[in-house]
Structures are given as C-alpha cells and as structure tokens.
Amino acid sequence: MNADLTEVRRAIDAIDAEVVQRLAARERLVRRAAALKTDEQAVRAPARVEEVIAKVRGLAVTAGGSPEVVERVYRAMISAFIDLELAEHRGHDRA
Known part of the structure; x- marks a missing residue:
C-alpha cells in the first residue's frame, strides 16, 4: 500500500474518532x-430540520466542503436521531 494512502487513512481514522465523540455528545x-x-410532532419538527439543514449547508461552504454532501449526511443523521428521540419520547409516555 502506498505510504501516502496509509497516512491519509490514519488521518481519516482520527477524524472518525472525533466525529463519533461529537455524535455521542x-x-x-x-x-x-x-x-x-x-x-411526536414536536419531536419531528420539520421546520427545525430545514433550519438546521440551511445552517449546515452554509457552514459547509464556509469550511470549503460540499453543501450537498453535508446536507445528505445531516439528513441521514437527523433521521436517525429523530427515531431515537421518538423512542425516548414514547418511553417517557409509559413512565
């Protein structure tokens, strides 16, 4: 394997560790x-989702990243967190 590719992969692995820490937070x-x-409507909050998407697209541009990629990643992440939050919300209803 190319030494440069190994270095790039190590750097990606380090960033992944940071990303996972931030996702846990x-x-x-x-x-x-x-x-x-x-x-559940408050959990789904479609207006808030669109607000977050617009904000992170702008952050992507400022950071020199692809707003399209950031949007796709955030939509997937938000969907997963909404599912988690709905489960949490439903759990509180039973308590």
Missing part, C-alpha cells in the same frame, strides 16, 4: 430534548 442532548417535548 449530540445524542445526549437529543435524549434531553426528548424529555422536554410534548408530542
């Missing part, structure tokens, strides 16, 4: 938010 906040919301 985001998850903790999502779980807290779930406890504060009153119904």
Whole structure:
C-alpha cells in the first residue's frame, strides 16, 4: 500500500474518532430534548430540520466542503436521531 494512502487513512481514522465523540455528545442532548417535548410532532419538527439543514449547508461552504454532501449526511443523521428521540419520547409516555 502506498505510504501516502496509509497516512491519509490514519488521518481519516482520527477524524472518525472525533466525529463519533461529537455524535455521542449530540445524542445526549437529543435524549434531553426528548424529555422536554410534548408530542411526536414536536419531536419531528420539520421546520427545525430545514433550519438546521440551511445552517449546515452554509457552514459547509464556509469550511470549503460540499453543501450537498453535508446536507445528505445531516439528513441521514437527523433521521436517525429523530427515531431515537421518538423512542425516548414514547418511553417517557409509559413512565
């Protein structure tokens, strides 16, 4: 394997470790938010989703990244967190 490719992969692995740490922090906040919301519509919050997407697309441009890639990643991430939050919200309803 090319030494340059090995270095790039190591750098990617390091970034992945940082990303996972930040996702775990985001998850903790999502779980807290779930406890504060009153119904599933508040959890889904489509206007908030679009607000976040617009914001991160702008951040991508500023950072020199692809807004399209960032949007796709964020939409997938938000969908997964909404599923988690709905499960949390439903769990609070049973408590």
